[in-house]
Amino acid sequence: MKGLLIISALGIIAMLAEIFKFKKMLLWIVLIGIIGAYAATLMEWQTGMSISYFKDMIAFDKPAIAFSGIILATAFFWFILANDYFEEDTNVTDHFALVLFAIVGALMLTSFKNMTTLFLGIEIMSIPLYVLAASKKGDIKSNEAGFKYLIMGSFASAFLLFGIALIYGASGSFDIMEIRSYISTQGGNLPLFFNVGVVFMLVAMCFKVSAAPFHFWAPDVYEGSPTLITALMSTIVKTAAFAAILRLFMVAFGNVSVTWTAVLAGVIALSLVIANFTAAVQSSVKRMLAYSSISHAAFMLMVILANQRSNISVDAIIYYSLAYSIGSITAFGVLYNVTRNGNENFEAFNGLAKRSPMLALCMTIAMLSLAGIPITAGFFAKYFVFTTMIGTPYKWLLILAVLTSAVGAYYYLKVVIAMYFKQGHHNETLPVETSNKIVIAVTAVITVLLGLAPAFISELFKF
Amino acid sequence: MLTALLILFPFLAALLVFFTKGNNARNMAMLFSVVEFVISMAAFFQFKNNPDSALLSFNTAWVPSLGIRLSAAIDGLSLLMVLLTTFLVPLIILSSYKNNYNTPNYFYGLILMMQMALVGVFVANDGFLFYVFWELALIPIYFICLLWGGENRSAITFKFFVYTLLGSLFMLIGLIYLYNHTNVEGLKSWAIRDLYEAGRSLTASQQSAVFWLIFIAFAIKMPIFPLHTWQPDTYVTAPTQGTMLLSGIMLKMGTFGVIKWLLPIVPLGLAKWGSTAICLSAIGVVYASIIAIQQKDFKRLIAYSSIAHVGLIAAGILAANQQGIQGAMMQMLAHGVNVIGLFFIAEILLQQTGTRDIPSLGGIRNLNANFAILFLIIVLGSVALPLTNGFVGEFLLINGIYQYNAGFAAFAGLTVILGAVYMLRGYQNIMLGEVKPSVHFGKLASTEKAVLVIICITIIAFGVYPKPLNDIAEQGTKAILQMMK
Amino acid sequence: MIKLAALIPLFPLLGFLINAFFGKKISKGLSGTIASITVLASFIVSILIFMELHASHEKQHVVNVFSWINSGSLQIPFEFLIDPLSSWFLLIITGIGFLIHVYSIGYMHDDEGFTRFFTYLNLFVFFMLLLVLGNNFLITFVGWEGVGLCSYLLIGFWFKNTAYNNAAKKAFIMNRIGDLGFLLGIILIFVTFGSISYTEVFDKAGTAETSTITAIALLLFIGAMGKSAQLPLYTWLPDAMAGPTPVSALIHAATMVTAGIFMVVRANVFYSISDVASNTVAIVGVATALFAATIGLFQNDIKKILAYSTVSQLGLMFLGLGVGAFSSSVFHVTTHAFFKALLFLGAGSVIHAMGGEQDIRKMGGLWGKIKITAITMLIGTLAISGVPGLSGFFSKDEILAHTYEHSKVLWLLGMITSMLTAFYMFRLLFLTFFGKFRGTHEQEHHLHESPFSMTVPLMILAVLSIFGGLLGLPEFWGTGNWMHHHLDPVILRKNDSVLSHETEWTLMILAVAAAAAVILFAWMVYMKNRVLPVNKEEQLKPWQRVIYNKYYVDEIYDFLIRKPLDVLSNIFHKFLDVQLIDGIVNGIGSGVKSLGSVVRLAQSGNIGFYITSMVLGVVLIILLTFLK
């Protein structure tokens, strides 16, 4: 909870930086603030299983703290990457403030206990992102991205709200624990419109994690937004959305899984197919990563589908989020540095191994991780998903996941091939900021370390 | 201890080599691989003295909450495979002495990495660890093929990678399924024994599913008809050292996998589907042999011959009797040595004459008689002439298959004839006859000679006196069969 | 001495190794001498062992060399068996081998591959000795394949000649076809008896079902068909004449090709049990004998004639085996080794004299020029034609007598074969040595007798051809058949003659008369009427042309097997592999891509469309979830 407040305060401090002329120090303040926020969050770990605040509006229980950790860690790396990007830009303070506000929303999504906080969390996270997506003012693509994101996001919010309203209508409460107990007291006699509400919420959440057929915004928005904002969307936003889904569908609606599992299975299958098949024909790396994020979303949704409410599912989704976030930070970090001249196609990566072997190596690690190959974090992430799925009746989904994973390997390797095999137009060394190098290298190392010692993370968040 | 050293040493060596500049990388890699061989010999003698020695195994926790352990041990079967690996890798490195690869540090580093992964696959006693090494072996070879390969390499290695990865993922599913059925005092476990037990507790239909899930991965790796089409292209395109790694050692991952990670797990699945799989293997033997007859590119010819050989090995393994499995083990060793010899010959031909196209070669026997003799010995090993290393395995294999089904044996046994047809045809057209005017062939470099001579000595020595390895293979097979009961 | 049986193959192996590794450093003479001496040493050891065995009561001695292959119940030690059969074959191989080594020193003197030749020859002797010495089927198989390899190497000895190389390859592959049968036979033996050791298997033979025994016997016979050039696997042998002549004499006449006979005799227990198998052997044998003999009538290449004659004689031996006359066949193997080696070496001498010419149409009138060769050749021809008193007469007669006892039809065919044999052999003799010289002046000028190293072996073989018959004088002469007696311990069914002495006498006289008549006829044709073989194929009558072209068997094989295999190979590769299977694999890949290209169209960029799709998704979900 203190973490949430610290981040909110940081956002306001960032706004003030412009006025009080400490822009240069802002990055350091933000980084220290994030560390402080996480330290404050972790302190709450000690005090017990679940701490609720404000009349049960919000609770930092262990999954919440774990997800917050991922979000804050990602944010930490992101700010280092981004500082350089926004440095020339006078808007650095605005950007930082908006991102920090979005993080506040993300943290709320990890810890909400009430539909109100869920809804507000989503909006607090989304609205700054609408702005950020559109933040390249002169670039119509960026404008379009922001616009599409906004319209479709609001549209999805409307569905979310309709769902919430229906659920409220049936249960008479916005509190997820009360909804849970309402479900168990009603047994099998739930009014039909309650179930419709659940499905509407599922649809809205699927939109947020960009699962098919509610994924349409993602590729366009990812492509149009400034690269670093895309990185933000595919890491922090995803993680937060999954934290929310986890809580919503495992805690609140865990007992009506009959209603939503079949739908979810369909959504996953469709996402796997559409995402991987479309990613395979992309010529823009950024767009490819967008589709790949859809496929990863499908993988994480599989854990929800498995719905075992056991630690392994929670573990799995936390680990997956972490692996995916870290891998994405590396990938987007490299992408951002490679595509500074504006070309975001695979050709931009041609000959990168010669121009910057370090970047190429890190990118390779990231790609292998995203493709799920040992000994990277991505492999264990996939492994956990498979493990949770194998006990379910949805074995066909597992086979589909395997088949599409092979397709996934195809497009991730395309990047690797471009870097090592193709001859680039430029041969001079690629200039990369030291700070960026450090972030990219550190995240790549973390990817490998997580792959070598996955126990570390699950031991860390022993549930 | 020794086992851990066998895995760690090439890894550390690879790291060292990565950071070496210039051709020193090659010398260092050579040195390290020889040291690795010495270590494996130590393991060999240790095994001979005391197969249960604590030196030959290690077992520590990795991810305790998931029952994953870093557990590895050398048993008879793995010892043979490890010896094959550690014996071939120095030869493979030595065979590259005439080539000047750019960025040799990466090239040799990757080879050593590959060695690490291969040894890991062979010694792993934990299903998860096995899978990790299995996948890990794919990455160095992918880069070796991609960076130093020939024409059209990106598309071909791509196919290879995706194809094998797909198979592996199915295996992962199968293994996880087994893992899910393990129960060691209420906990799940990845230990191989527990997986065996879990597998055998399944019903016949479940076992069948697991059989296919896991077998597909191995079948692609070997490769078995009709999952083989990645192989000829990849072998032809890969740099020769890569091809040697692929065919000499990596292919054995598949056959090894079937013996250790499939047979004891799903006896009922095997009973139900074994004959189908053997049938495919046997078809592959004849099919690939017939294709090999008309191949123009010598390297492609060997590639197809390799499919034929491995088909026979697979059939023998799936027959699941003493002779079949033991023969497979012996043949795996023999094939490893012979096939890298043949690929090296192809490489020498290409370097000396500028082509591997059989019709445009001819009469090289006139230009270099020693080369002709060495070549011939390797050819004879490959066609499994008695008193060469290929014979022991082939005899036992056909014997094993015969006990399973005489018809399959007679059919697969056609390799005895067809093998002679394509190998002798190739040999004759390349080496014999008058020298073609366009063909030039000089002396062999001393490293080349050394490689070929070592291979030839091995071929004959283990053909005449296979006992040291054969005893281990016999014991290893007995152990596997014991576990299958 | 028997304990030292391993020495016998060891010596030639030693010779092989010395010549292989140091052959280039030592002089030709030394290299040839070493090769010959090693074989001589083996010969001496063989004699000593033979004597010892002959003296001892125990007729089976197993010598263990080392442990070879162990696989569960399958135990295959590297073991030698010394018994009357193997000890006799040892003598033939090392004895004739030695003579041919000596002969080769002269014959190959000017060849650049001199040491290589002796290297191969030593290696051959080594493998041949393994073949006969082995105490289990697999050691025999080792030798069996090994001699096949040496045969391959020696046929293709002059490797620059593509035709020779093809002949070598053909020999190897045809042998391999047989070998597969042999191998499967061995495996069936193991499966049936749990062992492949001779001593154990033959003891247990009675316990197995007859059908199994038949299968084993037939599989083994397939092996024998390949190695001993029987129908339908015989075509390699005439082509094998591409090798240097001593090779033809040693490998393709005296020793290797008789390996099939050896093996059947070794496994006589099976053939005695299975009538089906033994009848098959007899029929294949007689068919081959007759078939090859007819081809021999129209050949003009001196070595080809001898080659077909060899095939024919081998067929005769199998006829003997088929009718149960095992010792008679061994006897014939022995005499055949003598006179056929003699004939080949003589032919070699002729070719040597003619400067490489092999066509008998271009010879003639050599009698005076190369006297020793001519006389020894005459002796050989008389022996093979079954002229009384010479070795061939006795051995052939014994086989025919047993055949008569077995089946009159087979006997008649055998008789015809031997008449044909006599005819073409005398045709060869007359055309080569008598009449006018038909070669070039250069050749005529060059004509000379061969050196001693060549003629001495000829003379020794001539003597053996004359007196070899003493080894197996007919029983009914009351002299006691030594060969029969010697082989008695290794042969299960006793082939005691039940024919009356009168019948035997009649048969013998009939044979003599037939031979005499044929020889006379040949003399009439080629000496008196001076008929010469036509030079052009077109001048032959159609039926003659068919035989002249060897019944087109090679062409038929080409058409039925080789071409289809090549075509099949191309179809498999280009169509099945690349187009179909790989096509499917690649098709999946491009399918993914094209599906991707279709799916990506949904990503139209139009926000209205996106929203519509989302709503459609919701509609479908509700429809499927709640309104089933």
Add this chain to the structure above:
Amino acid sequence: MLGYTITQWLFGILSFLAIMFALMVVFSRNPVNSVLYLVLTFFCIAGHYLLLNAQFLAVVHIAVYAGAIMVLFLFVIMLMNLNQDNEPQKNIYSKLIAGVIGGLLLFVMVGALRGTDHLEMKRYGHPDIGLVKNLGQVLFHEYLFPFEIVSVLLLAALVGAIMLGKKELK
């Protein structure tokens, strides 16, 4: 009257008007008309709020939506000079599809939401829950955190709108 209570009449009329105006929002060619129809729709909804005894909400609704948000819309429309009838329209097929899918959605929703008749509002007890006093208590007591955090939301929107709105310095 015809067996219906006055409440029911009011409900019927308001509902009818709301739906009519909503349709007009969608179908008006001129954006200004749409805005005005939307305002009318909001008034109808406010009427419903009154009907439901949510007086405070009704007032706020009018103030916020009709008074603030809709004026904002109008400003923007005027700013961009969009008050014309010749606004480009989607082609007829797109519209048709939209209509059909909308109809389908309606159909399935009606199907899915049926069977709620038993939930009649008979348990209606305190008519004053919609009063400002009551609402304030709930808002500042139970919903304090959301209330506070909405400030972050508004701040973010503010910063965002300003950031986008101000001119690039370069």
Add this chain to the structure above:
Amino acid sequence: MINGISINYYLMLSTVLFIIGAVGVMARRNTIILFMCIELMLNAVNLLLVAFSVLHNDASGQVFVFFIMAVAAAEVAVGLAILSMIYRNIKSIDTDLLGNLKN
């Protein structure tokens, strides 16, 4: 006063309004109208929440409506800011012209 009106009617009314809004978003090209239609959808939800709030005799439903209003205002503010930026760039707010990002 409200007696006699089933919650079902409110449910249906809200649904209809919601769907009209959705159809508007689907069918119109004018961006501003899209925003207005979304507002309409949100209002449908508001109405439903108030109705349920009355049904359950629970004020939290009405409190929720405040939050929705706040969010709607924020969204509109940001949305119109983006719109005006787009207008500055391409002099149009036609959705069909916003199709640069696709496939």
